Amino acid sequence: MVIVGAGNAAFCAAHAARETGASVLMLECADESESGGNSRFTAGAIRFAYDGVEDIRALCPDLSEEQVSITDFGSYPTDQFYDDMFRVTRYRTNPDLCEQLVTRSTETMHWLRDKGVRFMPIYGRQAFKVDGRFRFWGGLTLEAWGGGPGLVDAHTEIAKQTGIEIVYATRAVELVYDGAAVTGVRVRHGGALQDIAARSVVLASGGFQSNSEWRTRYLGPGWELAKVRGTRFNTGDGIRMALEIGASSAGNWSGCHAVGWDNNAPEFGDLAVGDGFQKHSYPWGIMVNARGRRFVDEGADFRNYTYAKYGRVILEQPGQFAWQIFDQKTKHLQRDEYRIKQVTKVSADTLEALATKLDGVDSTAFLEEVAGYNQAVDTSVAFDPNVKDGRGTIGLDVPKSNWANPIDTGPFEAYQVGCGITFTFGGLRIDPATAQVLDHDHAPIPGLFAAGELVGGVFYFNYPGGTGLMNGAVFGRLAGSASAG
């Protein structure tokens, strides 16, 4: 079997296929140092359904009694996972794909763990210490050891140990198709084209976010100006190859996952910085645009449920940027990414001084905006970052629904963000039970399977944080076993 790609979805397909005894070849267009796709750029945070602390212990046997005693892991039942998927996708997620994703998430975590992938709780990002206790929120509790790099290294090690072959610097360019079935793949390696015969091919080569022409064509004008958060190698090849032989397209082709990302970040992700250019602590502050105005409810929900759609909102602002503003009261809640060296940040002792430093912003309007916002905060409600505290604003056109605090305690800080695209939502139509690619008649194409970012129909408009890795794991595993079976 041939698997195109060497990210999380591809590795899960490879492991599952190898379990059946199939001989497995993975093709990765990057060289080894840049391999691993977007999966290597992640924090390794992974969403799955669980019923309570015992499920967490089973997946993290290294947890100490002390950690358990000061942590409220809560639960994340399948019902809640369904609710989150349906709510954030505005009830558009394909119910059959969603069912596989949700109902297979727990067993897939155990399968990964049994293979040798290790997990740990996401203290600090997904739980804050309040009155001596951590309380997890937002349905996102575990991450892979070593984050994305650790996850890809673990996958690679498992592959090596189980006899899966990985060929780097080899780009799949075309499917070998005889009009009835896919029988292999044409690759470019060392400057030459070569056909590789295979019983089946699993496409796991990511979305088209790194292809600025496709971005502009499908997401719309302005999207060529977005920065790519992750790998430069996901240019839509797998989608194109399948469409060329008559595969059916599916999903939200004009939609994508995009976040607030340092405005001066490079065109593509930088593995030395990883996900550090993101700026996800906006629920504790406010965001203003070039007109000095707030434009979005920063506290509409836990950041896990808003961050993936706010990149688009930032792209739509004049000049395609925003400034995130914080004062000292919530600085301690800022995520690590606010302390990296490569950050676009200004600070000042007073708001008036800060206003003069916000590049591109109407400073008079900004000061008016902050004054109006400060007056509107309902301080009679207590602030609590671990729950949706309902501490909002009253009477503003753009409300802040939770975690509102007056911006009044200097020194003040501001961070400039633009739009960083993570991955695209449109892709190939697959059979939800087998991950086999379907043609225009919605009939399975013999020998062709797909998993991960390039599958269409799972995400629309928005996305619950940590679902990308689980999506790749569930459908990668299905594709691997079905294609080898």
Ligand SMILES: Cc1cc2nc3c(=O)[nH]c(=O)nc-3n(C[C@H](O)[C@H](O)[C@H](O)COP(=O)(O)OP(=O)(O)OC[C@H]3O[C@@H](n4cnc5c(N)ncnc54)[C@H](O)[C@@H]3O)c2cc1C
């Ligand atoms: C900065 C950042 C942080 C993120 N954080 C998280 C997180 O914490 N949790 C989470 O769940 N999701 C996160 N995501 C999203 C997540 O990375 C993706 O949803 C997921 O990793 C996609 O996996 P995949 O295997 O489909 O694609 P990828 O991991 O991108 O793998 C695709 C592979 O295909 C290869 N490829 C492409 N074209 C070809 C070709 N023609 N021939 C051969 N190989 C090819 C690429 O080189 C790559 O190795 C994050 C993404 C980014 C960018």
